[in-house]
Amino acid sequence: MIKKFCLSLLLACALVLGLSLTPTTTAQAATDHSLTAVQKKGTLVMGTAPDYPPYEFETTIHGKTQVVGMDVAVGQKIAKDLGVKLVIKSMSFDSLLVALQTGKVDMVISGMNPTPARRKNVAFTHTYYQGGYSIVINKSDQGRYKDKDSFKGQNLGAQTGTTLYNESKKQTTGTTIKGMTTISNLVLALQSHKVAGVAMEKPSAKAYVANNKQLVMIPSHFNLSAADTSTAVAFKKGSTALVTAANKSVDQIKHQDLINKDYLPAAGQYLKTNTVNTSMWHYWKAFLTGVKYTLIITVCAVFFGFILGVLLALLRLGHGGLLQTAGRWLATAYVEFIRGTPMMVQVMFVYFGLGLIVNLPALTSGIIAISLNSGAYVAEYIRGGINSVDAGQTEAARSLGLTRTATLRYVVLPQALKNIWPSLGNEFITLIKDSSIVSIIGVSELIYQSNIVRSDTYRGVAPIVVIMVLYFILTFTASRLLNHFEKKWQHA
Structure with missing residues (x-):
């Protein structure tokens, strides 16, 4: 019983x-529309950081710059099997998972290790490649360093946001781990002796050593049992259907050994093509593209920033009723907040934060963020310029019968603009240089293009010299034009 x-x-x-x-x-299952959503729009957006050969890097094909590499081939295989077109979005490595979580990309393929910490926030496919760690050093130090334990009292570089960076900090003692956002920056730091070595994945280490005779590779002797050296494709959490479909492609890649048979050899051919001609003139189109986007961002930010600055200045100068008081407080709060936060954070918030509400392209997001930032500073310039106009000018205009709006438009603002023109000119020149910040979200301005050229050619200093000259030409030309107009106003 x-x-x-x-x-x-x-x-x-x-x-x-x-x-x-x-x-x-x-x-x-009913709410998981990840696969049908991708198939419906006909595109699969892949996020990657194309500065990590042979995983992903850029090359010139038929006069056009394209992202290629082993990971790109994996993405193309997945997209083909899903019956959609692959679209590649480039950005810094440490921004990739944020872009995935905010819907900027559908998947991330960038030599990413599926660590337990990452699995809490995103979904991973089966692993498609098992790598390992090596350390790249200068050839002149070949007898000095043997493995990771040889760098005590020295600086060891690793890419921030990667598993290797975390493991380098955990598995070394007495060594300072220097983190940078790109491998090309780390290699430049190595060649300029800012770091004694750079820890990286074995395939990337082989690529850099094969194309730079001043570098050699040594074993790392990292405890691989404590670190996941495999790579997988990342999808947004909850995209079960999409992950399942991608796993079929990944399993085929592993079963047919496509990485070693096809993908890595093809990447090697592109690497050889990149190093055939590493002159900076060969990459003039890349630098021209950077200049174009730098000017687009600067001109748009100046235009919209000036309009916003005028509105904010007028609101801050408003007195009287409840509405004007509220406007003054709101404008003051905006100006203080924008001036009190870094522009880089503002760019990332507009691109990723607002991306949860509306999917803005990287270029548009960059223009909006820099315009909003510039508006706060321009508002203070204009407010100071208006206050610098003698009060007698306003009284005389009002005594002649001009309205408050007409007085502001025809009497005060022209004089204020004349007074603040040097400050506005400085703001314009500053924006040319500050536009470089949008490279973190993948906008192809000068800094972004120089990083790509450095990773493609394995030359660290030459691309930097080129963009320094280009920035100087832009700022010097802008300065001469602004001085010309300033002199005309002085004699008017």
């Missing part, structure tokens, strides 16, 4: 548990 009762109780519990779990599972 007791046995029957216990058996009945167990069956009842199993039935209740099954009923409670079934709707949840069904509901989750």
Whole structure:
């Protein structure tokens, strides 16, 4: 009797548990439209950081710059199997997962290790490649360093946001770990002796050493059991259907050994093509593209920033009723907040934060962020310029019958603009240089293009010299034009 009762109780519990779990599972499956959404739009957007050969890097094909590499081939395989077109979005490595979580990209393929910490925030496919760690050093130090334990008292570089960076900090003692956002920056730091070595994935280390005779590779001797050196494709959390579909492609890649048979050899051919001609003139189109986007961002930011600055200045100068008081407080709060936060944070907030509401392109987001930032500073310039106009000018205009608006438009603002023109000119020149910040979200301005050229050619200093000259030409030309107009106003 007791046995029957216990058996009945167990069956009842199993039935209740099954009923409670079934709707949840069904509901989750019903709400997972990740695969159908991708197939409906016809594109699969892949986020990557193309500065990590042979995983992903840029090359020139038929006069056009394209992202290529082993990871790109993996992405193309997945997109082809899904029956959609692959679209590649480039950005810094440490921005990739944020872009995935905010819907800027559908997947991330960038030599990414599926660590437990990352699995809490994104979904991973099966692993498609098992790598390892090596350390790249200057050839002149070949007898000095043997492995990771040889860098005590020295600086060891690693790319921030990567598993290797975290493991370098955990598995070394007495060594300072220097983190940078790109491998090309780390290699430049190595060649300029800012770091003694750079820890990186073995395929990337082989690529840099093969194309730079001043570098050599040494074993790292990292404890690989404590670190996941495999790479996988990352998808947004909850994209079960999409992950399942991608796993079929990944399994085929592993079963047919496509990485070693096809993808890595093809990447090697592109690397050889990049190093055939590493002159800066060969990359003039890349630098021209950088100049174009730098000017687009600067001109748009100046235009919209000036309009916003005028509105904010007028609101801050408003007195009287409740509405004007509220406007003054709101404008003051905006100016203080914008001036009190870094522009880089503002750029990332507009691109990723507002991306949760509306999917803005990287260029548009960069223009909006820099315009909003510039508006706060321009507002203070204009407010100071208006206050610098003698109060007698306003009184004389009003005594002649001009309205307050007409007085502001025809009397005060022209004089204020003349007074603040040097400050506005400085703001314009500053914006030319500050436009470089948008490279973190993948806008192809000068800094972004120089990083790509450095990773493609394995030359660290030459691209920097080129963009320094280009920035100087832009700022010097702008300065001469502004001085020309300033002199005309002085004699007017």
